[in-house]
Amino acid sequence: ATPMGEASPAGEDMAATSSASHTTLTQTTLSAEYEISIPYTIPSSGRQEVVEIQQYSLSAFYQHSTVPKVDNDAFLLAGLTGWDKLNLLPGNSNIYFENTYVGQAYIDPQNTSDTLYVSLGRDKKVVVKRENVKDFTSKKTLGTFKKDEYAYEIVIRNGKSESIFIELEDQLPISKNSDIEVEVLDKGEGNYNSEFGKLLWKLKINPSETKKLRFRFSVKYPKNKQIMGL
Known part of the structure; x- marks a missing residue:
């Protein structure tokens, strides 16, 4: 995701280190709490700042979907499995495919399916x-x-x-x-x-x-x- 402004770890040695490596997750029945153990510099710019708290790698499979009665285009979908073990928070996500921004998707952790589908946009081919x-x-x-x-x-x-x-x-x-x-x-x-x-x-x-x-x-x-x- 590319935020409007990025907060930076304080100190030159930590600047090259992702804050995700210094984050501890504490999970309870009703909530998940992330604690970042390194200090951060938050500019007083009035803009929204984003701090990276986790990094995950998941394998994905791809398929297309189309409803030509409504829209003649075919949409490329990425299917993610194992996502339910990541303690994801509900909210909008920025989607990039092959290093290109393709749009936003809402992540709903209450989804009961074992596969999370993310739309990667229209496939004109x-x-x-x-x-x-x-x-x-x-x-x-x-x-x-x-x-x-x-x-x-x-x-x-x-x-x-x-x-x-x-x-x-x-x-x-x-x-x-x-x-x-x-x-x-x-x-x-x-x-x-x-x-x-x-x-x-x-x-x-x-x-x-x-x-x-x-x-x-x-x-x-x-x-x-x-x-x-x-």
Whole structure:
């Protein structure tokens, strides 16, 4: 992290030493206390000063995530394991990837997952496109009802020089009205959660490879009603 101003250890010999090496952690049931055993010079500049209290090294695995119904970009995520043993404090963190600042993330130690995911930003080398397939889209009238069928195709291209793992999510409509029926016609090999209408794919895509996913659903409703946003 790069603070607005950095406090410095007092004395020339200590200036080259990280304060993390001189920090003792005392942990209780409800709190964690850090004691720094070296003196510090805090300038009277009126600016926020930051003191380094710990340094940790963790291994990470990388994967991509995209929800093209909302945003066509793919996001690179770093998954960190073992983070729950570090006594992290809640708060914002500055994220750097390959020596480049990519943004901020909120660290929540109350997260119950054994993996902490940190977003490293948009990856423009992974191209995602979601389009309506008109050849499989239709509108019919069946007596006092209408039945509309919809089909969507999602295209993912990996423009990187290495394989990627990507989680892709989409959503089908959910009916809370007994007069409106939603039927899944083709899940496109995705995992479907009927409670939330969520479709999920977990894919490995090789370098320069393009994958296409297609799913279809229908909505049956009284012809005196209008269904929007599909």
